[in-house]
Amino acid sequence: MVKTMGYTLNTFYKSKAWVNLICTIRLERVNSDGDVICEECGEPITRAYDCIGHHKIELTEINVNDAEISLNPDNIMLVHHKCHNRIHKKFYYGEDVRQVYLVYGSPLAGKTTWVNEVKTEGDLIIDMDSIWQALSGCERYTKPAVLNSCVFGVRDYLIECVKYRRGKWYNAYVIGGYPLISERERLCKELRAREIFIDTSKEECLRRLSECDDGRDIGRWTGFILDWWKRYAPRIG
Numbered sequence: 639m640v641k642t643m644g645y646t647l648n649t650f651y652k653s654k655a656w657v658n659l660i661c662t663i664r665l666e667r668v669n670s671d672g673d674v675i676c677e678e679c680g681e682p683i684t685r686a687y688d689c690i691g692h693h694k695i696e697l698t699e700i701n702v703n704d705a706e707i708s709l710n711p712d713n714i715m716l717v718h719h720k721c722h723n724r725i726h727k728k729f730y731y732g733e734d735v736r737q738v739y740l741v742y743g744s745p746l747a748g749k750t751t752w753v754n755e756v757k758t759e760g761d762l763i764i765d766m767d768s769i770w771q772a773l774s775g776c777e778r779y780t781k782p783a784v785l786n787s788c789v790f791g792v793r794d795y796l797i798e799c800v801k802y803r804r805g806k807w808y809n810a811y812v813i814g815g816y817p818l819i820s821e822r823e824r825l826c827k828e829l830r831a832r833e834i835f836i837d838t839s840k841e842e843c844l845r846r847l848s849e850c851d852d853g854r855d856i857g858r859w860t861g862f863i864l865d866w867w868k869r870y871a872p873r874i875g
Contacts, residue, residue, distance in 0.1 A: 650702050651832050652873075655709060660691045663711055678721035687834050688752070690722040691715070719834075720756040723809060737809045738800055738829050742816035743836035744870070745862045746843040746850075752836055753811045762807035764796045766814065777853050800829050817870040833873075840867045 650656055664674055664686075673682040674689060683689045692715045693707070701707045717725065726737070741749050750765055757763060769792050771778045774785055781789075800810045812831065816822045822833060843863050847856060 645702050645708075647697060647699055647702055648826065648830050650697070650708060652826075656691075659709055659711070659714075663691065663714060663716060664689065667716055674716055676718045676721055677715040678717045678725060681718070683716065683718055687836060688719050688756070690717050690719050692717050692722050692725060718756075720758075723756065723758055736803065736807070738831035739809065739811050739834050740816065740822060740825055740829070740831045741811055741813045741834045741836065742822060743838060744840065744843045744866045745815065745859060746846045747836040747838035749813050749836045753813060757811065758808065760808040762796070762800065762805070762810040764793065764800070764810070764812045766793060769793055779852065779854050797829070815866055817866050819871045819873060840864075
């Protein structure tokens with residue numbers, strides 16, 4: 639057995655060794671048209687954050703430090719996130735294989751849109767905008783302050799369900815801005831979650847806002863976007 643450093647499943651997917659390996663595999667598997675092709679469905683993977691490295695031999699806390707399994711390119715398929723979910727649902731059952739994803743990025747980056755594209759029936763989605771809308775009965779971006787404690791109470795309960803794996807949901811997606819590394823690392827540790835950064839540029843987010851007709855206050859949301867990018871701290875290394 640070839641040993642790597644002392645990883646857990648949670649720390650392995652954030653490690654420099656894994657991130658560098660996936661970048662190398664993506665470059666090696668680009669076809670003549672410049673596309674990475676999903677090895678499950680055969681369609682191009684058009685967005686970097688939608689490209690998942692799937693281990694053919696499932697990683698466990700026991701074998702994650704065996705580099706011949708965890709860092710072996712021959713054991714890794716590149717697949718769409720949705721295809722990855724389908725693979726796990728088809729071959730594995732039970733609580734141990736449930737995945738939790740912290741989906742973060744700027745306002746109007748497309749976080750909820752992406753989750754809606756990849757979710758499957760039985761997944762748990764924690765999205766503050768949706769919680770506000772469900773509890774208030776108002777338009778999606780109208781948030782009466784008198785409901786603050788109720789809305790955040792529901793959010794906290796759902797986070798606890800994820801943390802303690804309550805219920806029989808399949809995968810869980812926690813959607814939010816989370817510009818600070820410290821906040822993301824805390825949540826990922828508590829929830830045993832993987833980060834997915836929806837890496838839409840500031841300029842594109844502002845462009846999308848300018849074309850919105852969903853009731854958002856353009857001035858306020860411009861401030862939200864600019865403030866997010868001012869506070870955002872990317873992971874280095």
